Amino acid sequence: MPTVIIDGQKVEVERDATVLDAAKKAGVWIPTLCYHPAVSISGSCRVCMVELDRGDWRQLITACNYPVRRDIVVYISSDRAERARRGVMELLLARSPESPELKELAERMGVKSTPYPTVTESQRSCILCGLCIAVCEDIIGKAAIGYAGRGVDRTVASPFRQPSEDCIGCGACAAVCPVGTIKVRVHEEQEEVEISPFKSRGKLLVCEQCRAPIVSTQVGEQALGKVEMNREEFRELMRLCPKCRRSKTAARLEAGNIDKQRGGRVVS
Amino acid sequence: MISVPARLTSPSDIENLANALREESRAAPRSVRVCIGTGCAAKGSRRLYELFLEAATQSGEDIRVEAKCVGCHGFCERGPIVVIEPGEVFYQRVEEPDVPEIFRETVLGGRVIEGLLYEDPSTGKKATKATEIPFYNVQERVVLGMNGIVEPTSIKDYIARDGYKALVKVLTSMTPEEVVSQVEVAGLRGRGGGGFPTARKWRSCREAEGSCRYVICNGDEGDPGAFMDRSIMEGNPHSVIEGMAIGAYAIGAEQGYIYVRNEYPLAVEHLKVAITQAREIGLLGKNILGSSFSFDIRINRGGGAFVCGESTALMASLEGRTGEPRAKYVHTVESGLWGKPTNLNNVETWANVPAIINNGGEWFANIGTEKSKGTKVFSLVGKVENTGLVEVPMGITLRRIVDEIGGGIRDGKLFKAVQTGGPSGGCIPAEHLDARVDFDELTKLGSMMGSGGMIVMDEDTCMVNVAKYFTDFLQKESCGKCTPCREGLSQMLHILNRIARGEGEVGDVEELGTLAEILEGTALCALGKTAANPVLSTIRYFRDEYDAHILDRRCPAKECRGLFRYEIDAEACKACGICLKNCPADAITGEKKVPHTINQEKCTLCGTCWEKCPFTAVLKI
Ligand SMILES: Cc1cc2nc3c(=O)[nH]c(=O)nc-3n(C[C@H](O)[C@H](O)[C@H](O)COP(=O)(O)O)c2cc1C
Ligand code: SF4
Numbered sequence: 001m002p003t004v005i006i007d008g009q010k011v012e013v014e015r016d017a018t019v020l021d022a023a024k025k026a027g028v029w030i031p032t033l034c035y036h037p038a039v040s041i042s043g044s045c046r047v048c049m050v051e052l053d054r055g056d057w058r059q060l061i062t063a064c065n066y067p068v069r070r071d072i073v074v075y076i077s078s079d080r081a082e083r084a085r086r087g088v089m090e091l092l093l094a095r096s097p098e099s100p101e102l103k104e105l106a107e108r109m110g111v112k113s114t115p116y117p118t119v120t121e122s123q124r125s126c127i128l129c130g131l132c133i134a135v136c137e138d139i140i141g142k143a144a145i146g147y148a149g150r151g152v153d154r155t156v157a158s159p160f161r162q163p164s165e166d167c168i169g170c171g172a173c174a175a176v177c178p179v180g181t182i183k184v185r186v187h188e189e190q191e192e193v194e195i196s197p198f199k200s201r202g203k204l205l206v207c208e209q210c211r212a213p214i215v216s217t218q219v220g221e222q223a224l225g226k227v228e229m230n231r232e233e234f235r236e237l238m239r240l241c242p243k244c245r246r247s248k249t250a251a252r253l254e255a256g257n258i259d260k261q262r263g264g265r266v267v268s
Numbered sequence: 269m270i271s272v273p274a275r276l277t278s279p280s281d282i283e284n285l286a287n288a289l290r291e292e293s294r295a296a297p298r299s300v301r302v303c304i305g306t307g308c309a310a311k312g313s314r315r316l317y318e319l320f321l322e323a324a325t326q327s328g329e330d331i332r333v334e335a336k337c338v339g340c341h342g343f344c345e346r347g348p349i350v351v352i353e354p355g356e357v358f359y360q361r362v363e364e365p366d367v368p369e370i371f372r373e374t375v376l377g378g379r380v381i382e383g384l385l386y387e388d389p390s391t392g393k394k395a396t397k398a399t400e401i402p403f404y405n406v407q408e409r410v411v412l413g414m415n416g417i418v419e420p421t422s423i424k425d426y427i428a429r430d431g432y433k434a435l436v437k438v439l440t441s442m443t444p445e446e447v448v449s450q451v452e453v454a455g456l457r458g459r460g461g462g463g464f465p466t467a468r469k470w471r472s473c474r475e476a477e478g479s480c481r482y483v484i485c486n487g488d489e490g491d492p493g494a495f496m497d498r499s500i501m502e503g504n505p506h507s508v509i510e511g512m513a514i515g516a517y518a519i520g521a522e523q524g525y526i527y528v529r530n531e532y533p534l535a536v537e538h539l540k541v542a543i544t545q546a547r548e549i550g551l552l553g554k555n556i557l558g559s560s561f562s563f564d565i566r567i568n569r570g571g572g573a574f575v576c577g578e579s580t581a582l583m584a585s586l587e588g589r590t591g592e593p594r595a596k597y598v599h600t601v602e603s604g605l606w607g608k609p610t611n612l613n614n615v616e617t618w619a620n621v622p623a624i625i626n627n628g629g630e631w632f633a634n635i636g637t638e639k640s641k642g643t644k645v646f647s648l649v650g651k652v653e654n655t656g657l658v659e660v661p662m663g664i665t666l667r668r669i670v671d672e673i674g675g676g677i678r679d680g681k682l683f684k685a686v687q688t689g690g691p692s693g694g695c696i697p698a699e700h701l702d703a704r705v706d707f708d709e710l711t712k713l714g715s716m717m718g719s720g721g722m723i724v725m726d727e728d729t730c731m732v733n734v735a736k737y738f739t740d741f742l743q744k745e746s747c748g749k750c751t752p753c754r755e756g757l758s759q760m761l762h763i764l765n766r767i768a769r770g771e772g773e774v775g776d777v778e779e780l781g782t783l784a785e786i787l788e789g790t791a792l793c794a795l796g797k798t799a800a801n802p803v804l805s806t807i808r809y810f811r812d813e814y815d816a817h818i819l820d821r822r823c824p825a826k827e828c829r830g831l832f833r834y835e836i837d838a839e840a841c842k843a844c845g846i847c848l849k850n851c852p853a854d855a856i857t858g859e860k861k862v863p864h865t866i867n868q869e870k871c872t873l874c875g876t877c878w879e880k881c882p883f884t885a886v887l888k889i
Pocket of ligand 2: 746794
């Protein structure tokens, strides 16, 4: 197993583990934004820059995707590495000055403000890390959103910037967004869920008893396909919100008419 | 006419064919070669070819005349170009009405028409042959040697001129490792920009784990104004195919791709014809010339973006994905196209290979400098007398290119800088004009070899504006994937725009320096990493121009609008009234016989008076 020396600290990792993996193992923090263990690594945000010792020179590399294949020495807190990360963060802050999440990360990195004005116009609050796109494609198996435009005009959008037919309203994109730009909005009156800012809307499954929204209809249907218990029973349970479901189950238990042996794996 | 055998199945087949073809061409001593490269074709050379062809077919029985389409000669500015054999008579700026005269006088009569010859603007001397023209006689043509001679769409013509001889040589007498060694001895370095040693790349790819390997030719050529690769693909496509086949043999690849920029329809057409011809006679496909080596090539048209020329973006685009770069910590020679070992080389790199095999690595290594061997093709443009495509031995000084080949600066102006390396290259000032064309020397000067763009600038060029122009280009071409390039270039451009508007601030130059460091250190691909070169090199050599803009609100080259004013020289003014009539802002006053004046308050600095004045009495101050 190759050894990585991080700021003087030695760790062993599997071949082809990344420098970030090694740092985690060593308990050293390296900031990341576009990295998420669940999806393929794009290495696009560049906030995880560290220095790699090349003998007579040092190379700035991204920790998230640099594969360890031999014994290496890296520096996280060297001057140049810190300057590089700070530079990238300052540029991001200029792009998205409003995001509290970004500011919080910046502060943790010791970056208090940015010397740059905000000069780029499109989708200011989005840092274009691409996690939402990756999760939608890699994990959910849809491609409801993607990049549109090039360079500074790059944005994350649904095809033709129209509400996407492929969106199932699951909200996974919102869950991984590191700067809180993507939001799941529930429109109770229309019984619809909206993924903002993509304008995609889907019908909500609402509780048959109390009309509380449960989940988007399409997610419900997809979930049905994956459940290994009595489908009819699940279908029935799906129509209720967790609260009503609990009271119904309790009522049935009391009545003693549930087959406890057949308990499924539904998570409520 | 020699008919090509259905299929060449052994090395002796092709040798016999070449001999027969040579015999045949000896029988037709007269030929007319019409350039149909994109430059000349744009000036109607196709029509010239048709007219010559007609004349040739009607010329009677006793003499045989051959009319050929050939590729670019490089001197596009003087096109259309027509060369007559025997005598290599070089006619330039040929027009349709000239055809009958050329045919009668030169082709049939052997007399030279003075009026169509090139005339040296400084000496007034006429040149009959290309080699007598200074533009050509300093050049050394290894890659472009056959351009303008061979008919690009005729495999017979290529074979008659020793084409595919190098492929036969490697298949019959060299092991793959010997081929790599020859390229190593030659010291060939990539012509696509990076200057990476070609043999080292080939060897890594050959030794990489995996059963299936690919070779790719990069014909994306996105640098504005560059047309080196286009001319090779259009003018001598078989040389690229032969080079790739040799490389594939050395590396162990069976499939090749040529990725051609979408805007090059003629290159695509010629390559397609050439590939089909090679396949038909068995120089591509299964068991080439009866050997165990099989190789074929497919053409792909580029995705349109400049960044698609970057190796990983190009491969993504070939796979049908968005042409965006990825990290190269795992090299493409190990995991490239579809995750397989892949060797990518530039068009010019591939086109050098047959000559190296034919003449030996030593021969190639004798041309050039210690670490930069062979020749390099440049597209020479800008404020020089002669522009065009030039091929020079490495090691030649920039001065010789500018003064001898380029014929010096136009209109008696002073030289200011030469920009090399394409959009992310740098500007080299007069004090370094004796620098030699060499990968490392140009890099040391803050520029680079790049793929061969060369733009000459004169004293009227504002260097802040130059930096702004290239930064703007790169900012528009940035794919936007990574933060530093996407955001950093916008920030740089924002500062440069301010400076050029006269709103620069003390500290701007330093801030540009900081952003340059961020880009260089943290951008994902080479586009971003080198994008600050235009800014850095102009700051390095022309800091005074930045300061003049920032501190004095003045543009010394008088190019940045608002940072100079127009005035009328009372002595030169003939009071003709033209400026007065044309001024859209009514800022000019004057009467008959009274020198005119510009009201600076009203002047919008549009420059109309400056352009219109027939007496150059309007000055930029
Ligand atoms: C933004 C960008 C654009 C590029 N465009 C080209 C191109 O148009 N043609 C080319 O041959 N190489 C281009 N390159 C260089 C290629 O990535 C690659 O290094 C080259 O094709 C390798 O061939 P060589 O070793 O023969 O030079 C480009 C690189 C970058 C970063
Ligand atoms: S450096 Fe520029 S072109 Fe290259 S990946 Fe980053 S944004 Fe794209």
